[in-house]
Amino acid sequence: MQRNPYLPLPMKLVKNFTETEDKLIHTFTFQFLSEEDEKSFPYMPGQFAEVCVFGKGEAPFGIASSPTEPGFLKFSVAKVGLVSTALHMMEEGTIVGVRGPLGNYYPLEQLKGKNIVIIGGGFAFTTLRSMITYILKPEHRGDYGKLTVIYGARNPGLLLYKEELEEWNGRSDIDLVCTIDRPVEGWTGRVGFVPTVTKEVAPSSENSVAIICGPPVMIKFTMPELEACGFKPDQIIMSLENRMKCGIGMCGRCNVGNRYVCKDGPVFTKAELNQLPNEY
Amino acid sequence: MIIAKNALPGLLDKLAAEYEVYAPVKQGAYSLYKQICNGAEADFGYVNSKIPPKGILFPQSEKLYSYSVTGEGTSLEECVDTRKKVIFGIRPCDAKSLLLMDNVFNNDKFQDPYYLTRRSNTILVGMACNDPAGTCFCTSMDGGPFDQSGLDLLLTDIGEAYVVEAVSQKGKDLAAALALGAADDSQKAAAAEARESAEVACAVNTVGLKARLDVNFYDPIWEKFHEKCLGCAACTYSCPTCHCFDIVDEAKDCNGCRVRNWDSCMFPLFTLHGSGHNPRTSGKERMRQRIMHKFKYFVDNFNATACVGCGRCIKNCPVNLDVREVLADIRGSEARSDK
Numbered sequence: 001m002q003r004n005p006y007l008p009l010p011m012k013l014v015k016n017f018t019e020t021e022d023k024l025i026h027t028f029t030f031q032f033l034s035e036e037d038e039k040s041f042p043y044m045p046g047q048f049a050e051v052c053v054f055g056k057g058e059a060p061f062g063i064a065s066s067p068t069e070p071g072f073l074k075f076s077v078a079k080v081g082l083v084s085t086a087l088h089m090m091e092e093g094t095i096v097g098v099r100g101p102l103g104n105y106y107p108l109e110q111l112k113g114k115n116i117v118i119i120g121g122g123f124a125f126t127t128l129r130s131m132i133t134y135i136l137k138p139e140h141r142g143d144y145g146k147l148t149v150i151y152g153a154r155n156p157g158l159l160l161y162k163e164e165l166e167e168w169n170g171r172s173d174i175d176l177v178c179t180i181d182r183p184v185e186g187w188t189g190r191v192g193f194v195p196t197v198t199k200e201v202a203p204s205s206e207n208s209v210a211i212i213c214g215p216p217v218m219i220k221f222t223m224p225e226l227e228a229c230g231f232k233p234d235q236i237i238m239s240l241e242n243r244m245k246c247g248i249g250m251c252g253r254c255n256v257g258n259r260y261v262c263k264d265g266p267v268f269t270k271a272e273l274n275q276l277p278n279e280y
Numbered sequence: 281m282i283i284a285k286n287a288l289p290g291l292l293d294k295l296a297a298e299y300e301v302y303a304p305v306k307q308g309a310y311s312l313y314k315q316i317c318n319g320a321e322a323d324f325g326y327v328n329s330k331i332p333p334k335g336i337l338f339p340q341s342e343k344l345y346s347y348s349v350t351g352e353g354t355s356l357e358e359c360v361d362t363r364k365k366v367i368f369g370i371r372p373c374d375a376k377s378l379l380l381m382d383n384v385f386n387n388d389k390f391q392d393p394y395y396l397t398r399r400s401n402t403i404l405v406g407m408a409c410n411d412p413a414g415t416c417f418c419t420s421m422d423g424g425p426f427d428q429s430g431l432d433l434l435l436t437d438i439g440e441a442y443v444v445e446a447v448s449q450k451g452k453d454l455a456a457a458l459a460l461g462a463a464d465d466s467q468k469a470a471a472a473e474a475r476e477s478a479e480v481a482c483a484v485n486t487v488g489l490k491a492r493l494d495v496n497f498y499d500p501i502w503e504k505f506h507e508k509c510l511g512c513a514a515c516t517y518s519c520p521t522c523h524c525f526d527i528v529d530e531a532k533d534c535n536g537c538r539v540r541n542w543d544s545c546m547f548p549l550f551t552l553h554g555s556g557h558n559p560r561t562s563g564k565e566r567m568r569q570r571i572m573h574k575f576k577y578f579v580d581n582f583n584a585t586a587c588v589g590c591g592r593c594i595k596n597c598p599v600n601l602d603v604r605e606v607l608a609d610i611r612g613s614e615a616r617s618d619k
């Protein structure tokens with residue numbers, strides 16, 4: 001029998017960083033305790049893991065770090081309940097458990113040679129960060145065409161990964177468009193909702209794939225804009241976040257129709273989702 | 281082979297020396313599968329147990345591992361149960377349900393060591409149903425009162441004795457270890473007679489059911505099934521093929537264990553997101569999920585219906601919601617529901 005999929009790998013919290021101004025999102029950096037442990041956790045952008053706080057429970061979070069950043073895993077977590085609150089209050093140096101990697105990942109092989117348009121909203125930018133970091137790695141960058149990133153938040157203080165955004169802004173191999181909902185003093189970037197900005201940027205659908213993650217309203221209104229740009233359902237990739245427990249297709253919780261989001265997803269094309277009931 | 285009824289308690293005692301033996305035990309007005317220490321506790325005057333024997337392999341509450349966390353690290357201790365077991369007197373429908381459950385706990389990507397270890401260490405001694413209940417509809421679900429799927433041995437009650445058939449190698453080995461005598465011709469004839477006369481009165485027509493479910497997710501028909509449902513989940517807890525569970529921590533400070541407990545798609549919290557969004561907001565979506573899962577999704581994934589027709593959900597539902605009627609309604613035909 002394979003490894004027991006319920007047993008977490010112990011990892012050490014080395015950084016508990018307050019990511020957003022409202023303090024509701026923290027980014028956690030966990031360090032592998034040994035090289036062997038790290039080898040047992042080969043992951044790809046788009047996958048998630050169950051993070052367990054011993055004594056509280058476990059919860060699934062998208063992996064925000066990229067496999068090109070060895071030695072640690074990063075998660076950005078919104079404070080909503082039991083496990084996420086326990087994480088927020090956790091002292092650096094504490095041991096947590098991480099179970100994974102779980103789920104499928106962005107289809108990096110199929111994306112080779114294509115232009116990639118990444119659209120994110122709110123704090124659902126975690127696995128997108130992983131994806132962007134992966135693509136920007138010099139040994140990968142040549143495999144992909146133009147990289148366009150549209151990222152929106154309510155206000156500048158709620159954007160994640162500010163240092164990286166700044167770094168990406170200065171590069172010529174990525175087109176980054178950050179936008180906020182309403183004008184704020186000192187903000188020189190764009191203002192407007194993600195769907196509107198998508199319309200303005202009007203990414204070409206020619207030989208392109210769009211990856212879109214964000215709150216349901218953002219997705220709902222961005223879809224028609226992508227369609228207007230000529231994106232077909234099989235050129236649009238999404239990542240679902242149903243409630244999960246086991247993460248391995250057994251506890252029966254996360255299904256959309258006959259697919260388990262944990263085991264068969266969380267990454268689906270719009271074409272695949274069109275075949276499934278809208279229960280997500 | 282044959283087991284005389286008066287020899288059965290002794291034989292169960294003998295088994296109990298080597299195995300954990302589970303058998304039907306009377307509990308007030310109904311029967312349950314319980315571990316027995318002595319053969320006399322078993323009572324085979326049962327139609328079927330109120331709760332299915334799935335809990336022997338997939339307990340209602342089970343510790344997955346215990347842990348202790350110190351400044352220096354963590355230690356985890358797996359709690360995989362490796363004891364050998366015999367379920368004595370399991371009904372054919374329940375044996376079949378375990379074959380269905382195997383698909384879930386040994387799926388295309390992951391294996392559940394807790395269930396699978398118990399499963400491979402468990403021998404299933406079946407008891408054929410000479411007198412199925414009015415709520416049984418196994419023959420409509422690809423099973424039957426003498427069905428041997430999943431069993432190691434099958435017993436047939438012929439009055440004074442049980443005629444025993446070996447179904448699998450495991451069963452043959454067990455029969456050999458117990459040195460069971462041979463059945464004579466008249467005993468074999470009596471067993472054949474019992475098989476002939478066993479009748480499952482209720483039939484559910486499933487022709488075209490899957491084809492309907494393939495297309496009727498948004499059909500208004502789903503508005504009505506849940507109307508009287510209380511959302512109590514008695515139907516799913518007592519269903520031998522339902523496998524949903526929750527995982528929780530039971531801990532004091534840094535020492536504790538991770539535990540899994542049966543859960544149910546009939547509960548509103550089951551799918552509630554951390555954000556407050558819930559993809560299945562009302563009883564309508566939850567009832568649809570229960571039916572769709574058993575009669576469509578499971579068929580899509582494993583080419584088998586996740587219902588064995590045991591009738592427990594019908595018997596245990598406090599408001600008499602009858603899955604046979606629901607299925608008939610979906611098909612647009614008349615239900616036969618003899619209770």
Ligand SMILES: Cc1cc2nc3c(=O)[nH]c(=O)nc-3n(C[C@H](O)[C@H](O)[C@H](O)COP(=O)(O)OP(=O)(O)OC[C@H]3O[C@@H](n4cnc5c(N)ncnc54)[C@H](O)[C@@H]3O)c2cc1C
Nearest residue numbers: 048059060061062076077078081082083084126241242554
């Ligand atoms: C694939 C995937 C990736 C994800 N990625 C991320 C990510 O990168 N970052 C992120 O922040 N989140 C992510 N999520 C969401 C995250 O999993 C949830 O926010 C998390 O599970 C919440 O866990 P919790 O223990 O903190 O909350 P819980 O304690 O489970 O509570 C969540 C909510 O449900 C309510 N609730 C729960 N149980 C009960 C009860 N018994 N009675 C009443 N109310 C109850 C609580 O009030 C609360 O509002 C992801 C989810 C999935 C499936």
Ligand code: SF4
Nearest residue numbers: 519587588590591593
């Ligand atoms: S759905 Fe009802 S009849 Fe079918 S196996 Fe489950 S409890 Fe038995």
Ligand code: SF4
Nearest residue numbers: 509510512513515597
């Ligand atoms: S047992 Fe009956 S009332 Fe209870 S959840 Fe099931 S269908 Fe609803």
Ligand code: FES
Nearest residue numbers: 245247251252262
């Ligand atoms: S989280 Fe358990 S089945 Fe998907």
